[in-house]
Amino acid sequence: MKKHIPGITSAAVTDLPVLLSYKAKYRAPQELGFSHWLAGQSLWFPVIILSVALLWPFYALAQGSEYTMADSFDALWRWMPFLLTRGFVFTILISFMTMLVGTVLGILLGLGQLSPTYVVARASWFVTQVFRNSPWLVLLFIVMLSFPFEFTIGDTIIPVPDWMKAVIGLSLPVMANISEIVRGAVNSVPTAQWEASESLAFSRRQTLFRIILPQCFKRMIPPWMNWYAILTMATPIVSILGVEEVLNLTRQAIEAEDNRPELLIPFYGFVLVIFFLYSYPIARFTVRLEKRFSVNL
Amino acid sequence: MSWTKDQPIVSIKNVHKSFGSLEVLKGVSLDVMKGEVICIIGPSGSGKSTLIRCINALNDIQDGSITVEGQEVHDPNLDQLELRKKVGMVFQQYNLFPHKTALQNIMMAPVLVLKQDKAEVEARARVLIKKVRLEGKEDSYPGELSGGQQQRVAIARSLAMNPDVMLFDEVTAALDPETVKEVLVTIKELAAEGMTCVLVTHEMGFAREVADHIYFTDRGVIVEHGPPATFFDDAKDPRTVEFLGQIL
Numbered sequence: 145m146k147k148h149i150p151g152i153t154s155a156a157v158t159d160l161p162v163l164l165s166y167k168a169k170y171r172a173p174q175e176l177g178f179s180h181w182l183a184g185q186s187l188w189f190p191v192i193i194l195s196v197a198l199l200w201p202f203y204a205l206a207q208g209s210e211y212t213m214a215d216s217f218d219a220l221w222r223w224m225p226f227l228l229t230r231g232f233v234f235t236i237l238i239s240f241m242t243m244l245v246g247t248v249l250g251i252l253l254g255l256g257q258l259s260p261t262y263v264v265a266r267a268s269w270f271v272t273q274v275f276r277n278s279p280w281l282v283l284l285f286i287v288m289l290s291f292p293f294e295f296t297i298g299d300t301i302i303p304v305p306d307w308m309k310a311v312i313g314l315s316l317p318v319m320a321n322i323s324e325i326v327r328g329a330v331n332s333v334p335t336a337q338w339e340a341s342e343s344l345a346f347s348r349r350q351t352l353f354r355i356i357l358p359q360c361f362k363r364m365i366p367p368w369m370n371w372y373a374i375l376t377m378a379t380p381i382v383s384i385l386g387v388e389e390v391l392n393l394t395r396q397a398i399e400a401e402d403n404r405p406e407l408l409i410p411f412y413g414f415v416l417v418i419f420f421l422y423s424y425p426i427a428r429f430t431v432r433l434e435k436r437f438s439v440n441l
Numbered sequence: 442m443s444w445t446k447d448q449p450i451v452s453i454k455n456v457h458k459s460f461g462s463l464e465v466l467k468g469v470s471l472d473v474m475k476g477e478v479i480c481i482i483g484p485s486g487s488g489k490s491t492l493i494r495c496i497n498a499l500n501d502i503q504d505g506s507i508t509v510e511g512q513e514v515h516d517p518n519l520d521q522l523e524l525r526k527k528v529g530m531v532f533q534q535y536n537l538f539p540h541k542t543a544l545q546n547i548m549m550a551p552v553l554v555l556k557q558d559k560a561e562v563e564a565r566a567r568v569l570i571k572k573v574r575l576e577g578k579e580d581s582y583p584g585e586l587s588g589g590q591q592q593r594v595a596i597a598r599s600l601a602m603n604p605d606v607m608l609f610d611e612v613t614a615a616l617d618p619e620t621v622k623e624v625l626v627t628i629k630e631l632a633a634e635g636m637t638c639v640l641v642t643h644e645m646g647f648a649r650e651v652a653d654h655i656y657f658t659d660r661g662v663i664v665e666h667g668p669p670a671t672f673f674d675d676a677k678d679p680r681t682v683e684f685l686g687q688i689l
């Protein structure tokens with residue numbers, strides 16, 4: 145046996161899980177796969193898309209069409225303000241509202257998962273798992289078809305437009321993922337913090353809101369932003385349900401231009417590029433925040 | 442039952458504690474009088490931490506009784522928060538709140554738990570900072586402090602609640618040899634002022650100097666106990682002798 149010299153040899157060892165100091169509490173980053181991928185894309189991406197959009201009319205021309213590159217550009221140019229101000233702005237609005245609803249519900253559900261009451265915790269966990277693992281489109285259809293198109297409260301009739309149903313439908317998977325972010329972040333704080341707090345006579349609620357959540361708040365921001373980027377990219381699926389966001393309006397614009405096939409690539413390429421230009425900076429920022437928060441508090 | 446100062450402030454009687462099928466405490470009894478300093482020593486895994494964590498109900502027990510100021514700690518109807526206001530605890534890993542400064546760490550519990558006046562608490566916190574010799578570090582975050590400094594903030598944080606008993610669980614075990622001393626000095630001063638202290642420690646010299654009574658635990662039982670002089674120089678049980686032989 146080694147001779148133990150107090151204060152010289154290292155602390156006694158137990159086979160207990162060691163209570164690490166607060167510095168060690170940062171775990172592997174929560175999954176930011178999408179943001180990492182997007183932030184890793186080169187800015188050449190929109191350039192390539194745009195060139196394809198330009199080259200397509202040439203190609204079409206070579207096939208004997210009388211529709212020139214100038215014509216197709218002219219069409220895109222005419223529709224662009226409409227697509228941006230009506231279509232894309234509405235897309236962004238939907239993504240904001242979905243994120244807002246999803247975040248509020250997700251935080252509540254996440255706190256529910258952490259509840260000391262077994263039934264509440266279990267039910268919240270179940271709801272989280274269901275909505276996290278369901279196809280988004282299926283959730284959208286369920287909300288679309290099961291929600292009434294208007295509510296009657298007393299004498300007032302409150303209409304529920306399609307876009308509002310779309311927001312509710314999309315916010316369900318967002319909610320479930322935010323719930324997991326909250327649970328994961330709270331669980332990443334070492335139990336020693338709970339014990340230190342409890343031994344100072346803080347109640348469970350005070351411990352959670354005063355000690356634990358303020359410590360992991362920053363850590364929740366990058367994954368939260370990651371989900372915002374994913375959500376934004378997913379919003380076009382609401383066009384299937386007739387919501388007049390950018391993709392839907394693009395299809396309508398092409399229809400208004402006599403459905404010329406030469407327009408397909410320029411128009412949809414344009415939509416792709418604006419989605420990229422909007423989400424790319426968000427992804428870059430997310431990755432930067434993640435790096436910063438993982439170094440120090 | 443009302444508690445008077447001639448009765449033990451902490452009384453542990455025949456406590457049994459298991460983690461699943463592993464019995465960690467196998468009938469431990471000890472009493473601590475007000476103002477007394479007791480040290481618990483023993484090999485790793487003998488249940489020292491478990492025992493003192495039972496005193497402020499961080500661990501539950503399966504059998505036996507623990508009272509603090511006459512109140513049964515493991516009574517299901519006990520107000521745990523009231524108990525913890527009376528019992529301070531300092532951990533091996535400091536466990537300061539990393540998002541708060543040293544001063545805020547000390548002030549938080551009195552303000553939020555005891556609902557004391559903030560200005561009054563701050564004045565007291567500054568006195569405590571001075572007492573643990575950390576003037577000038579009031580606004581430092583734990584990450585900016587050395588281990589020894591953090592541990593002294595942790596002691597001050599506990600003291601700010603004006604506890605009647607302080608529990609120390611190997612509070613110097615994670616420190617550099619140079620910083621061990623500053624923390625031990627702080628605890629010695631506290632003991633000299635009459636604070637009731639229950640210490641788990643590997644610092645034998647310190648235990649000998651500061652303790653009124655030493656308890657030696659091995660595999661979940663108290664093997665031997667006595668005042669430091671008798672304990673260190675005249676140990677009877679072969680397990681104690683062996684342990685002391687390794688350490689001293």
Ligand SMILES: Nc1ncnc2c1ncn2[C@@H]1O[C@H](COP(=O)(O)OP(=O)(O)OP(=O)(O)O)[C@@H](O)[C@H]1O
Binds near residue numbers: 156160463487
């Ligand atoms: N939460 C727990 N769950 C399961 N087993 C535990 C738990 N806490 C402690 N133990 C076990 O109880 C035994 C006593 O642990 P304890 O931490 O009380 O020992 P100790 O005397 O403080 O040791 P050390 O000097 O290494 O700190 C060990 O075998 C440990 O593995």
Ligand SMILES: [Mg+2]
Binds near residue numbers: 489490610611
């Ligand atoms: Mg221990």
